[in-house]
Amino acid sequence: xxxxxxxxxxFPFLSVIVxxxxxxxxxxxxxxxxxxxxxxxxxxGGKWVTCGKADTDVTDNRVYTHPDSPNTGAHWxxxxxxxxxxxxxxxxxxxxxxxxMIILQSLHKYQPRVHVIEINKSGDEDTSDPDRVQTFTxxxxxxxxxTAYQNTDITQLKIDHNPFAKGFxxxxxxxxxxxxx
Amino acid sequence: xxxxxxxxxxFPFLSVIVxxxxxxxxxxxxxxxxxxxxxxxxxxGGKWVTCGKADTDVTDNRVYTHPDSPNTGAHWxxxxxxxxxxxxxxxxxxxxxxxxMIILQSLHKYQPRVHVIEINKSGDEDTSDPDRVQTFTxxxxxxxxxTAYQNTDITQLKIDHNPFAKGFxxxxxxxxxxxxx
DNA sequence: CCCTTTTCACCTAGGTGGTAAGAT
DNA sequence: ATCTTACCACCTAGGTGAAAAGGG
Numbered sequence: 001x002x003x004x005x006x007x008x009x010x011f012p013f014l015s016v017i018v019x020x021x022x023x024x025x026x027x028x029x030x031x032x033x034x035x036x037x038x039x040x041x042x043x044x045g046g047k048w049v050t051c052g053k054a055d056t057d058v059t060d061n062r063v064y065t066h067p068d069s070p071n072t073g074a075h076w077x078x079x080x081x082x083x084x085x086x087x088x089x090x091x092x093x094x095x096x097x098x099x100x101m102i103i104l105q106s107l108h109k110y111q112p113r114v115h116v117i118e119i120n121k122s123g124d125e126d127t128s129d130p131d132r133v134q135t136f137t138x139x140x141x142x143x144x145x146x147t148a149y150q151n152t153d154i155t156q157l158k159i160d161h162n163p164f165a166k167g168f169x170x171x172x173x174x175x176x177x178x179x180x181x
Numbered sequence: 182x183x184x185x186x187x188x189x190x191x192f193p194f195l196s197v198i199v200x201x202x203x204x205x206x207x208x209x210x211x212x213x214x215x216x217x218x219x220x221x222x223x224x225x226g227g228k229w230v231t232c233g234k235a236d237t238d239v240t241d242n243r244v245y246t247h248p249d250s251p252n253t254g255a256h257w258x259x260x261x262x263x264x265x266x267x268x269x270x271x272x273x274x275x276x277x278x279x280x281x282m283i284i285l286q287s288l289h290k291y292q293p294r295v296h297v298i299e300i301n302k303s304g305d306e307d308t309s310d311p312d313r314v315q316t317f318t319x320x321x322x323x324x325x326x327x328t329a330y331q332n333t334d335i336t337q338l339k340i341d342h343n344p345f346a347k348g349f350x351x352x353x354x355x356x357x358x359x360x361x362x
Numbered sequence: 363c364c365c366t367t368t369t370c371a372c373c374t375a376g377g378t379g380g381t382a383a384g385a386t
Numbered sequence: 387a388t389c390t391t392a393c394c395a396c397c398t399a400g401g402t403g404a405a406a407a408g409g410g
Contacts, residue, residue: 002403005367009401042364070251090366106365147366148403155403164401167372183379186391190377223388271390287389328390329379336379345378348396 001110001143007087007094007101011162014141015082016114021073026119028069029076031083032061033102036111036142043150054108062102063115070119090147104145112141182291182324188268188275188282192343195322196263197295202254207300209250210257212264213242214283217292217323224331235289243283244296251300271328285326293322 002008014031021027039050064086068075087101094101104110118132149155159168166172183189195212202208220231245267249256268282275282285291299313330336340349347353 011402159403162402164372164374165403166374168403172373192378340379343378345376345396345398347378347398349379353397 001088001104001145002149003088003090003104003106003145003147005089005091005094007089007091009084010086010088010112011158013082013084013086014112014114015080015084016136017080018076018116021077021116023072023074023077025073026070027073027076028115028117028119029066029081030063030069030115030117031066031086031102031112032063032115033088033104033110033112034061036109039109041107041109041144048144048151051107055105062100064100064102076116088145090145106145106147109142109144111137111139113137182269182326183330184269184271184285184287184326184328186270186272186275188270188272190265191267191269191293192339194263194265194267195293195295196261196265197317198261199257199297202258202297204253204255204258206254207251208254208257209296209298209300210247210262211244211250211296211298212247212267212283212293213244213296214269214285214291214293215242217290220290222288222290222325229325229332232288236286243281245281245283257297269326271326287326287328290323290325292318292320294318 001010018029035054035056038054038056040052040054041048042051043049064083066081066083067085068081088104089101090104090106091101092103094103114136116134116136120132159165182191199210216235216237219235219237221233221235222229223232224230245264247262247264248266249262269285270282271285271287272282273284275284295317297315297317301313340346
């Protein structure tokens with residue numbers, strides 16, 4: 001996954017379906033991203049290989065709160081919950097920024113997690129009560145953070161499916177927007 | 182103010198500064214728009230004149246909740262609170278739409294209001310307790326809703342100040358984006 | 363040498379008033 | 387006749403990977 005100073009959207013983005021909530025209760029749905037393994041990685045000879053230990057000194061662990069939060073169980077269960085605007089960055093100074101971005105380190109492998117947090121009566125998140133937070137981890141969503149693409153298969157997958165990368169598609173017919181349109 | 186089926190942003194938009202809130206308390210800040218007078222209006226001979234009674238049968242009174250809501254007093258007092266994305270519509274079927282738009286009737290005069298709503302312990306708005314809702318009305322924000330501009334002074338004011346109308350400005354230099362740029 | 367940052371052309375997405383056609 | 391709607395060119399705003407420049 002590409003990370004930049006200004007923040008880059010995760011793509012493909014996380015999208016989940018939830019069930020079993022209390023329709024009238026209020027919840028926050030948040031995503032965080034944790035280290036998936038203790039290694040530093042590099043791309044060599046067309047493959048990802050480990051290369052020493054991960055930098056574990058930076059354990060920022062920022063969370064991204066879904067923009068619909070807080071909301072009722074009925075709202076969250078009504079349709080898929082997508083995180084299309086979640087941004088990843090390597091800029092540690094982004095903490096001061098009001099827009100929430102998740103801070104990662106390049107060439108480390110990560111595991112996103114989705115948390116469903118029931119909001120208690122006082123309006124705060126009661127994270128001290130384990131019954132009120134449920135955490136879901138999907139191993140298939142793991143990725144390695146990079147500042148420039150290493151694996152051309154990944155690059156092509158993004159170009160093929162991300163609407164903002166349409167201009168890079170091989171079969172894109174530029175004549176529609178061409179000189180004498 | 183222009184209203185359309187798909188919704189048109191109010192411009193210039195409402196922007197307020199609040200003080201005196203409890204920094205740790207949670208509040209919603211919402212805007213509604215009420216009839217400013219009991220008349221139907223028309224533009225005739227270069228002036229707005231009354232023309233019969235207002236249609237009072239449609240009292241939809243939708244509210245627009247500021248996207249930062251709910252939030253703490255500290256958040257709301259930190260900077261100006263702007264409603265730049267509030268949309269006006271004449272489409273009564275917009276109720277089904279999930280995006281909240283305020284429904285108005287063309288050729289009626291309106292008065293926007295700003296409400297500061299303290300959220301009670303249960304997380305709901307306690308609108309039954311008058312001490313927890315404060316309403317602010319600024320008479321200078323009154324306007325007449327239209328589906329096409331009648332008063333050219335208003336049109337020119339919008340063109341001069343709305344960034345999205347830049348292309349209609351007399352002094353706009355098209356050579357920058359011209360044929361051989 | 364390897365990784366990161368900056369800049370760019372090119373795209374998506376959507377907010378403007380003008381204009382002409384449509385509706386009553 | 388008067389008001390509303392649909393469509394348009396033109397703009398703002400910002401998300402893409404490529405490529406070149408920067409840094410240790």
